[in-house]
Amino acid sequence: MSGGRRLEGGRWGEVNGRKAWVVDIPEVKEGQWRFRQLFVNGQRRPRLPKEGEYRIESLPDFDKKVDPWDQNFRRFVFSGTDIQRWHNLRDVEVMALVRWRDNRLPIQEVDVADRIVTFDRKTMGGLFELYVSHPSTYWVENVLEALDAPSQWYLDRPLGRLYCLPASGEDLAAAEIIAPRLAQVLRVVGRGDAMVKHLHFEGITFAHSEWQPPANWAGSSQAAIDVPGAVFLAHANQCSLSQSVIEHVGNYGVEVGEGCTDVAITHCRMTDLGGGGAKVGHGSARTTVADNEIGHGGRLFMSAVGVWVGHSPENKIVHNHIHDLHYTGVSVGWQWDFEPSKAIGNLIEHNHIHDLGHGLLSDMGGIYTLGVSPGTRLRYNVVHDVNARAYGGLGIYPDEGSSEIVIEKNLVFRCRDGALFAHHNHNVTAENSIFAFNRSAQIERGGIGGFELTCRRNLVYYQEGKAVGDYGSGNDGRDVCAFDHNLYWITSGEPVLFGNKTFAQWQAAGQDKDSLIADPLFVDPEHGNFTLRPGSPAAQIGFEPWQMSAVGPRPPSATPKRNAGPGE
Numbered sequence: 359m360s361g362g363r364r365l366e367g368g369r370w371g372e373v374n375g376r377k378a379w380v381v382d383i384p385e386v387k388e389g390q391w392r393f394r395q396l397f398v399n400g401q402r403r404p405r406l407p408k409e410g411e412y413r414i415e416s417l418p419d420f421d422k423k424v425d426p427w428d429q430n431f432r433r434f435v436f437s438g439t440d441i442q443r444w445h446n447l448r449d450v451e452v453m454a455l456v457r458w459r460d461n462r463l464p465i466q467e468v469d470v471a472d473r474i475v476t477f478d479r480k481t482m483g484g485l486f487e488l489y490v491s492h493p494s495t496y497w498v499e500n501v502l503e504a505l506d507a508p509s510q511w512y513l514d515r516p517l518g519r520l521y522c523l524p525a526s527g528e529d530l531a532a533a534e535i536i537a538p539r540l541a542q543v544l545r546v547v548g549r550g551d552a553m554v555k556h557l558h559f560e561g562i563t564f565a566h567s568e569w570q571p572p573a574n575w576a577g578s579s580q581a582a583i584d585v586p587g588a589v590f591l592a593h594a595n596q597c598s599l600s601q602s603v604i605e606h607v608g609n610y611g612v613e614v615g616e617g618c619t620d621v622a623i624t625h626c627r628m629t630d631l632g633g634g635g636a637k638v639g640h641g642s643a644r645t646t647v648a649d650n651e652i653g654h655g656g657r658l659f660m661s662a663v664g665v666w667v668g669h670s671p672e673n674k675i676v677h678n679h680i681h682d683l684h685y686t687g688v689s690v691g692w693q694w695d696f697e698p699s700k701a702i703g704n705l706i707e708h709n710h711i712h713d714l715g716h717g718l719l720s721d722m723g724g725i726y727t728l729g730v731s732p733g734t735r736l737r738y739n740v741v742h743d744v745n746a747r748a749y750g751g752l753g754i755y756p757d758e759g760s761s762e763i764v765i766e767k768n769l770v771f772r773c774r775d776g777a778l779f780a781h782h783n784h785n786v787t788a789e790n791s792i793f794a795f796n797r798s799a800q801i802e803r804g805g806i807g808g809f810e811l812t813c814r815r816n817l818v819y820y821q822e823g824k825a826v827g828d829y830g831s832g833n834d835g836r837d838v839c840a841f842d843h844n845l846y847w848i849t850s851g852e853p854v855l856f857g858n859k860t861f862a863q864w865q866a867a868g869q870d871k872d873s874l875i876a877d878p879l880f881v882d883p884e885h886g887n888f889t890l891r892p893g894s895p896a897a898q899i900g901f902e903p904w905q906m907s908a909v910g911p912r913p914p915s916a917t918p919k920r921n922a923g924p925g926e
Contacts, residue, residue, distance in 0.1 A: 361540030362566025387518025587613025608632030634662030693729030723755025799827030831857025
């Protein structure tokens with residue numbers, strides 16, 4: 359099921375002195391169709407971003423008296439000739455990266471003399487990477503003059519003309535060229551008084567959709583929350599999508615919207631996504647997202663996540679393989695304080711989550727949570743290789759307000775900033791997990807006052823940084839956090855540090871009274887094998903091994919069959 363259209367009737371022509379396939383599209387010229395994606399023979403074609411990034415030189419409208427993160431800008435000063443008065447200037451877009459957000463900003467005007475670019479909308483938040491002294495980076499998309507490399511393309515909207523440069527040895531005259539036409543491919547929409555029930559989709563491929571943002575939209579507050587699913591359900595009960603493919607879309611893969619209950623998304627492959635994988639939206643309940651591969655996302659909206667859960671309870675996010683995204687893997691909750699939240703009783707287990715961030719955005723987690731969440735469990739997950747730009751490349755990240763959560767039997771390794779960051783929480787328990795080879799600190803915490811974190815029976819193994827980081831080191835009494843029965847080992851032979859304290863000083867403060875400094879004797883940790891060898895001292899702290907290889911999708915034959923609904 360395709361939401362796109364084949365582009366036929368082209369001819370060979372020339373652009374920028376290069377041979378190009380040229381297709382005239384009357385609907386584009388008439389303003390009835392625009393697209394930011396093109397697929398040739400089943401492959402996404404790049405839309406002219408040059409290699410590397412530019413840096414904003416300054417923000418002339420910055421107000422020092424106002425919180426920099428609450429300011430929205432219409433312009434900035436660029437360096438040198440980074441931006442020019444290109445052809446069809448209002449079709450050129452600046453992509454500006456701001457901590458955990460991406461801004462897509464169509465250009466309105468360029469003042470070459472003063473080096474000021476003005477946009478047709480305001481940004482989503484301040485254009486600073488981390489501090490106001492360090493403005494954000496950006497790149498520029500859709501520049502006709504930059505069309506100079508194989509496989510690139512450009513859509514001239516005023517002329518209604520597509521230029522496409524062939525890949526090496528490619529005959530575009532014989533190729534299948536598809537542009538997305540529809541915002542969504544499938545919509546299953548009931549009403550509160552007339553639910554859609556027992557409707558199941560199996561073995562179908564959904565492709566070629568693209569959401570067009572509103573005229574004043576630059577980006578989402580977080581997680582590309584505004585971007586809809588190519589497959590969308592609302593007010594649906596006991597419906598499912600299974601053994602299907604969602605690919606080559608400009609959206610999230612699938613969205614479970616308001617009023618949905620007991621929906622299942624299982625054994626699907628979601629790949630080449632403009633947004634993320636699955637959205638489990640506000641006002642839904644008891645969705646199962648299981649045994650899926652979700653990868654190669656954020657191709658248009660970089661802040662999208664693999665699986666996002668909003669104000670929604672009792673969902674199961676289990677046995678998924680989530681990889682190659684620019685932001686978070688699994689995000690659960692949408693409440694930034696300790697007020698009541700509906701994201702309770704959620705289960706996130708047996709997921710393999712890796713290769714996130716790619717050094718472009720900041721403040722992310724392999725698994726990220728928000729809000730008071732009694733009954734929520736994060737367990738048996740393997741998370742690794744989360745790489746942020748400026749800060750916050752974290753494995754498991756219970757963020758502001760996260761409370762009453764149990765984090766147990768997870769393996770987290772090779773993340774930029776830490777395996778676990780307990781940030782402004784109440785009563786989070788992290789136990790029986792392995793935290794290894796994370797660069798800055800293995801465990802980090804916020805220290806808000808009030809009881810925050812229990813950390814026990816964990817194996818902490820690293821070669822640089824600290825066992826417990828500096829962030830909350832000024833408030834680490836037993837009334838705030840409780841560490842005990844943990845095992846720590848640093849391979850470099852340097853002292854094991856807990857903020858600014860040695861192990862002896864840390865113990866004197868009441869922490870880790872029955873913990874050990876000892877090599878846990880992993881089989882081959884440098885290559886990801888954290889199985890314990892015989893004689894490991896991990897048994898002395900009560901550590902219980904588990905089957906770490908059981909993560910990721912199971913074969914369809916290994917999972918329970920769905921129950922038939924009435925009348926089936």
